[in-house]
Amino acid sequence: MTPPRLALLDYDAGNLRSVSRALEVAGAQVEIVTSWDQVDAAPPAALVLPGQGHFRDCQEKLVARGLWPLCLDWLSRGRPFLGICVGYQLLFESSEEAPGTPGMGFYAGTVKKFKARRDVKVPHMGWDTLRFTQPVAPLWRGLPAEPSVYYAHSYYPAPADPALAAAVTDYGGVSFAAALADGPVAAVQFHPEKSQEVGLTILRNFVASLPPAAVQDV
Amino acid sequence: MLAKRIIPCLDVHAGRVVKGTRFLALRDAGDPVECALAYNDGGADELVFLDITASSDERRILLDVVERTAAACFMPLTVGGGVRTPDDVRALLNAGADKVSLNTAALANPSLIDECACAFGCQCIVVAIDAKRRTPTAAAENAADPGWEVFTHGGRRPAGRDALAWAQEVAERGAGEILLTSMDADGTKAGYDLPLTAKVAGSVKIPVIASGGAGELKHLADVLTQGRADAVLAASIFHFGEHTIASVKNFLQAQGIPVRRTVGVAAAA
Numbered sequence A: 001m002t003p004p005r006l007a008l009l010d011y012d013a014g015n016l017r018s019v020s021r022a023l024e025v026a027g028a029q030v031e032i033v034t035s036w037d038q039v040d041a042a043p044p045a046a047l048v049l050p051g052q053g054h055f056r057d058c059q060e061k062l063v064a065r066g067l068w069p070l071c072l073d074w075l076s077r078g079r080p081f082l083g084i085c086v087g088y089q090l091l092f093e094s095s096e097e098a099p100g101t102p103g104m105g106f107y108a109g110t111v112k113k114f115k116a117r118r119d120v121k122v123p124h125m126g127w128d129t130l131r132f133t134q135p136v137a138p139l140w141r142g143l144p145a146e147p148s149v150y151y152a153h154s155y156y157p158a159p160a161d162p163a164l165a166a167a168v169t170d171y172g173g174v175s176f177a178a179a180l181a182d183g184p185v186a187a188v189q190f191h192p193e194k195s196q197e198v199g200l201t202i203l204r205n206f207v208a209s210l211p212p213a214a215v216q217d218v
Numbered sequence B: 001m002l003a004k005r006i007i008p009c010l011d012v013h014a015g016r017v018v019k020g021t022r023f024l025a026l027r028d029a030g031d032p033v034e035c036a037l038a039y040n041d042g043g044a045d046e047l048v049f050l051d052i053t054a055s056s057d058e059r060r061i062l063l064d065v066v067e068r069t070a071a072a073c074f075m076p077l078t079v080g081g082g083v084r085t086p087d088d089v090r091a092l093l094n095a096g097a098d099k100v101s102l103n104t105a106a107l108a109n110p111s112l113i114d115e116c117a118c119a120f121g122c123q124c125i126v127v128a129i130d131a132k133r134r135t136p137t138a139a140a141e142n143a144a145d146p147g148w149e150v151f152t153h154g155g156r157r158p159a160g161r162d163a164l165a166w167a168q169e170v171a172e173r174g175a176g177e178i179l180l181t182s183m184d185a186d187g188t189k190a191g192y193d194l195p196l197t198a199k200v201a202g203s204v205k206i207p208v209i210a211s212g213g214a215g216e217l218k219h220l221a222d223v224l225t226q227g228r229a230d231a232v233l234a235a236s237i238f239h240f241g242e243h244t245i246a247s248v249k250n251f252l253q254a255q256g257i258p259v260r261r262t263v264g265v266a267a268a269a
Helices: A017-025 A036-041 A055-064 A067-076 A196-208 A213-217 B032-042 B056-072 B086-095 B104-108 B111-120 B163-173 B194-203 B217-225 B245-254
Strands: A005-009 A029-033 A046-049 A081-084 A109-113 A124-129 A148-153 A155-159 A165-171 A174-182 A185-188 B005-013 B047-051 B077-080 B099-102 B125-133 B148-152 B157-162 B177-182 B208-211 B231-234
Touching (some): A005 A017, A017 A196, A036 A067, A046 A067, A055 A067, A067 A081, A124 A165, A155 A174, B005 B032, B005 B208, B032 B056, B032 B245, B056 B077, B077 B125, B086 B111, B099 B111, B104 B111, B125 B163, B125 B194, B148 B163, B157 B163, B163 B177, B163 B194, B177 B194, B194 B217, B217 B231, B217 B245
Parallel strands (some): A005 A029, A005 A046, A046 A081, A081 A185, B005 B047, B005 B231, B047 B077, B099 B125, B125 B177, B208 B231
Antiparallel strands (some): B148 B157
């Protein structure tokens, strides 16, 4: 059986090597994609949207490369999607990091900034625990309760519908939506590609939820 | 709960680890990738490569080491040493580093921090500060609390800046984290500089990694509690086989310090 083929969107927003390599270890074939045409020419089993840096910068680069409407089209057709870090935040309507810059608005809600105070350092940097709010979500298969994952962020999505959160992490006085699982859409604020075995397990679970390549290539 | 991080540091010269790593029982203890894998398996929370290489030829070798490490190790990797320009930062990030540490170049041109934080995100910009306690002088203003001076070139050259003020400035300019080394404590194995670490950690809202002086487990616990550090960097305490990551974490956990445990992950590699 051929491993599912994933399209990893390359829009010059951080290094893709770690994500790409981790997805391969998780059992996927990874194609680095820079245009909508590439996706149409050989439709992948899933789209993966990574993202590092500034919300506005990521938004502008996706728009400039024509990948923004691709994401919206893909999501609206209910196709499998994985968003990581800013790639998760962009699914919402806006961000406190970039007032005036629209997100995709695929989900109602905004992206907020942690309030730094004594002993609440921002960025939220390091290993923190997930509390599963959807314990049966396929993403969490095989994981122990409250596993640790690696974070490096100052902003977090606040979905208007809190039930979207598949797991939360408590930091700075909030329980933020660490991950979202909504049918074919999965998105995480932490870095699975940097979260050692826990992260690889989550990626394996995502890949395992996809149809093998042989099926779509027919 | 956010865990206090335990971060081994490897000094790399011309693509080779130069400090001892005897305990790891590796085929090639000088290979940074093998060392990184051993720390990855041992439960380290992050890794730091400190490049002590001079020539640009050897920079290429470092990038190759970073690439090979990132391909094999799914854990956060910070690389520092000799980083001068945004292009240097970009090259390291593209090779697979998650964070890049600036030091001398940021002191010479502080706007480098703003520029890099803006271009790559503050979460991947670490500023390393090497601080040394000032000698009290007769001058009235510093007789009681002389404070700490920032040094460059391995503690030989004063930068003409106060460590506390510099820490606040780098945080304001967009650094995501401070790697704070006490030049007084470094190499003594007599413990971290707790007053320095506590002052810096208490005066900035970004995480502070304490470095220099670890000799026994109690030192790590002290700097994470009294010193208010968010993470500890340690080199020789691990390299010479005195302690493992697991023994350090067992000790800290027994002191009530939150650490990340890797036991209980069902899936095997």
